[in-house]
Amino acid sequence: xxxxxxxxxxxxxxxxxxxxxxxxxxxRYLKIRxxxxxxxxxKEMAIRGAPAIGVAAAMGLALAVVNAKTGSxxxxxxxxxxxxxxxxxxxxxxxxxxxxxxxxxxxxGEAQSKDDLREKVVNEAxxxxxxxxxxxxKIGENGSRLINDGDKILTHCNAGxxxxxxxxxxxxxxxxxxxxxxxxxVYASETRPRLQGARLTTWELIREGIPVKLxxxxxxxxxxxxGEITKVIVGADRIIAKTGHVVNKIxxxxxxxxxxxxxxxxxxxxxxxxxxFKHSVDEVVIEERNIRExxxxxxxxxxxxxxxxxxxxxxITPPELVSYIVTEKGVYKPEELKELAx
Amino acid sequence: xxxxxxxxxxxxxxxxxxxxxxxxxxxRYLKIRxxxxxxxxxKEMAIRGAPAIGVAAAMGLALAVVNAKTGSxxxxxxxxxxxxxxxxxxxxxxxxxxxxxxxxxxxxGEAQSKDDLREKVVNEAxxxxxxxxxxxxKIGENGSRLINDGDKILTHCNAGxxxxxxxxxxxxxxxxxxxxxxxxxVYASETRPRLQGARLTTWELIREGIPVKLxxxxxxxxxxxxGEITKVIVGADRIIAKTGHVVNKIxxxxxxxxxxxxxxxxxxxxxxxxxxFKHSVDEVVIEERNIRExxxxxxxxxxxxxxxxxxxxxxITPPELVSYIVTEKGVYKPEELKELAx
Numbered sequence: 001x002x003x004x005x006x007x008x009x010x011x012x013x014x015x016x017x018x019x020x021x022x023x024x025x026x027x028r029y030l031k032i033r034x035x036x037x038x039x040x041x042x043k044e045m046a047i048r049g050a051p052a053i054g055v056a057a058a059m060g061l062a063l064a065v066v067n068a069k070t071g072s073x074x075x076x077x078x079x080x081x082x083x084x085x086x087x088x089x090x091x092x093x094x095x096x097x098x099x100x101x102x103x104x105x106x107x108x109g110e111a112q113s114k115d116d117l118r119e120k121v122v123n124e125a126x127x128x129x130x131x132x133x134x135x136x137x138k139i140g141e142n143g144s145r146l147i148n149d150g151d152k153i154l155t156h157c158n159a160g161x162x163x164x165x166x167x168x169x170x171x172x173x174x175x176x177x178x179x180x181x182x183x184x185x186v187y188a189s190e191t192r193p194r195l196q197g198a199r200l201t202t203w204e205l206i207r208e209g210i211p212v213k214l215x216x217x218x219x220x221x222x223x224x225x226x227g228e229i230t231k232v233i234v235g236a237d238r239i240i241a242k243t244g245h246v247v248n249k250i251x252x253x254x255x256x257x258x259x260x261x262x263x264x265x266x267x268x269x270x271x272x273x274x275x276x277f278k279h280s281v282d283e284v285v286i287e288e289r290n291i292r293e294x295x296x297x298x299x300x301x302x303x304x305x306x307x308x309x310x311x312x313x314x315x316i317t318p319p320e321l322v323s324y325i326v327t328e329k330g331v332y333k334p335e336e337l338k339e340l341a342x
Numbered sequence: 343x344x345x346x347x348x349x350x351x352x353x354x355x356x357x358x359x360x361x362x363x364x365x366x367x368x369x370r371y372l373k374i375r376x377x378x379x380x381x382x383x384x385k386e387m388a389i390r391g392a393p394a395i396g397v398a399a400a401m402g403l404a405l406a407v408v409n410a411k412t413g414s415x416x417x418x419x420x421x422x423x424x425x426x427x428x429x430x431x432x433x434x435x436x437x438x439x440x441x442x443x444x445x446x447x448x449x450x451g452e453a454q455s456k457d458d459l460r461e462k463v464v465n466e467a468x469x470x471x472x473x474x475x476x477x478x479x480k481i482g483e484n485g486s487r488l489i490n491d492g493d494k495i496l497t498h499c500n501a502g503x504x505x506x507x508x509x510x511x512x513x514x515x516x517x518x519x520x521x522x523x524x525x526x527x528v529y530a531s532e533t534r535p536r537l538q539g540a541r542l543t544t545w546e547l548i549r550e551g552i553p554v555k556l557x558x559x560x561x562x563x564x565x566x567x568x569g570e571i572t573k574v575i576v577g578a579d580r581i582i583a584k585t586g587h588v589v590n591k592i593x594x595x596x597x598x599x600x601x602x603x604x605x606x607x608x609x610x611x612x613x614x615x616x617x618x619f620k621h622s623v624d625e626v627v628i629e630e631r632n633i634r635e636x637x638x639x640x641x642x643x644x645x646x647x648x649x650x651x652x653x654x655x656x657x658i659t660p661p662e663l664v665s666y667i668v669t670e671k672g673v674y675k676p677e678e679l680k681e682l683a684x
Contacts, residue, residue: 024646025646190636190644190645191560192532192534192560198644198645199645202645202646202649203646206646206648206649212650213649213650213652214637214645214650214651215651215652216535216559216593216636217534217559217560218534218560218592218593218596219593219657220596221595222592222654222657223652225595250558250560250561250564251558251560251561253563253564254600257599257600258596258599258600260603261599261602294532294556297639297644298639298644299642300639300642301367302532302639303532303541303544304544304545306548307544307554307555307556308554308555309556309557310555310557310561312561312564315561315563315564316567
């Protein structure tokens with residue numbers, strides 16, 4: 001048995017993350033010493049996954065206040081706000097990033113002194129990280145009730161330990177069900193263009209002995225047609241409380257439409273911090289990434305010179321395609337979320 | 343303006359094909375000198391596309407009789423049948439392969455002498471090749487009536503000049519509409535695992551100045567949701583006349599389900615020789631290719647050691663998802679095919 005995967009942690013005055021760009025071939029850790037390094041790590045997807053980048057943002061802000069050598073409480077607060085702006089601009093879609101930044105800024109605002117501010121920010125960042133694992137285990141418990149012995153489960157992208165501090169959301173549900181002794185086969189769709197399914201999800205599951213088969217994204221409906229997929233579980237980068245729309249990795253919508261066509265339950269697993277109670281679906285910015293990610297795989301070019309391409313990183317699944325939303329607080333239908341507004 | 347693409351042709355005692363494994367980076371021709379070399383070229387997908395492999399099979403048989411130095415008419419016929427068995431076993435799904443082999447064997451059966459057999463087989467192979475281009479142009483004419491100025495058309499895999507002797511089926515429709523002055527934008531889905539969309543379709547269209555954008559397979563529904571795709575056109579490896587099921591490259595079914603969900607016409611363009619009047623859908627063998635195609639892209643491995651995978655090369659789209667089937671003889675609804683049995 002191997003140790004549990006921990007994606008990100010705080011060490012005295014620096015942060016350590018798994019460099020996910022090198023997986024599954026190399027498990028390397030990256031030392032992050034400043035909020036600017038953290039912003040780059042988020043932008044370049046050394047760390048990715050909505051809950052993980054929330055924690056990374058919080059720890060990035062903690063680095064900003066720890067590194068700020070001098071000045072008053074006011075100057076430190078100014079520095080923190082600058083760092084928050086930099087980190088906020090890295091990736092526009094996952095709401096956890098903004099949620100974590102707001103939470104840090106809020107505790108910082110209550111600080112009485114420079115030292116108090118430092119302490120409060122660092123403690124809050126650590127708290128957000130620790131909560132994440134607990135939340136995921138709760139999601140696992142709640143979601144595992146929807147999983148039956150013998151289920152063959154499609155998952156997309158990586159909503160696993162690597163997308164969180166540890167344990168995972170969609171893969172947390174699968175882990176819990178597996179640990180309960182349920183016999184489960186996972187189909188991991190590779191998730192072009194960045195291949196998080198092929199690179200990360202299979203790596204995580206093989207490591208723990210959970211049966212997994214890799215497929216290309218376009219094979220999912222073939223398997224559904226043959227009765228080879230009985231459930232779909234994915235994570236979420238943002239869930240719109242008002243309407244129940246689910247923003248998640250590009251390709252999620254396609255799986256949801258196919259699942260609907262074949263009458264297969266489509267389950268979303270995410271922490272409450274992924275629920276956006278403020279915005280409507282029209283206000284969601286879908287990140288457009290460099291088309292190089294589509295034109296190349298690693299450094300192999302797969303398309304002719306001069307070709308145009310698009311590269312939206314996320315898509316939006318409407319509530320009528322979503323069977324359940326599993327959070328640490330309970331399992332909801334998408335239309336029930338609007339009643340939960342706090 | 344560049345010359346028209348010709349995928350395969352006969353030269354005195356050998357055949358020349360474009361080696362499609364090297365596209366889009368290199369346009370190289372491969373000399374095929376024996377039926378065994380042709381069988382390998384088909385199996386390894388140096389030449390691919392249902393109509394093209396039909397022609398390749400016929401020319402492979404022509405090589406078999408041209409190369410057979412001695413013997414009686416009976417010995418030559420025996421040799422031809424052996425060659426037919428070898429070529430028949432290369433790829434199980436596309437029906438054109440079997441159709442072309444049967445057509446060659448049928449004319450060979452009528453031959454009066456050894457020399458007559460040689461001549462008849464070679465002539466029939468050349469005839470199949472020449473017919474292919476004419477058929478495609480007819481498909482283009484018939485199909486272009488379904489295309490409007492301003493259409494944004496999704497196509498999957500490559501059903502272009504490279505999938506035929508020249509001109510193409512699905513891309514033949516697009517070529518004709520483009521030549522008629524209709525303003526068309528093509529979205530080419532990359533078509534994992536072999537990437538025929540990224541490698542071949544974009545190459546063909548860029549070469550002729552037809553606007554094209556490359557997407558990953560899982561981006562199609564995102565575009566449909568936003569109204570950015572107004573038609574889907576694909577080729578076919580086999581169409582089941584009895585029921586109207588369409589067997590085509592893996593990923594076709596997914597696009598068809600998404601198109602249905604967003605109420606977008608789903609059009610199949612194929613020669614009459616792709617229609618299977620003999621078998622039912624349950625009798626179709628879906629080729630399972632080496633999982634290396636999923637685990638590697640070129641020589642870059644994208645998944646961890648020891649991972650399991652599947653690699654079905656085709657899927658089956660049910661008739662309720664198909665709007666039109668365009669052939670050289672006319673445009674049909676899938677349920678109309680059974681009335682065409684000859």
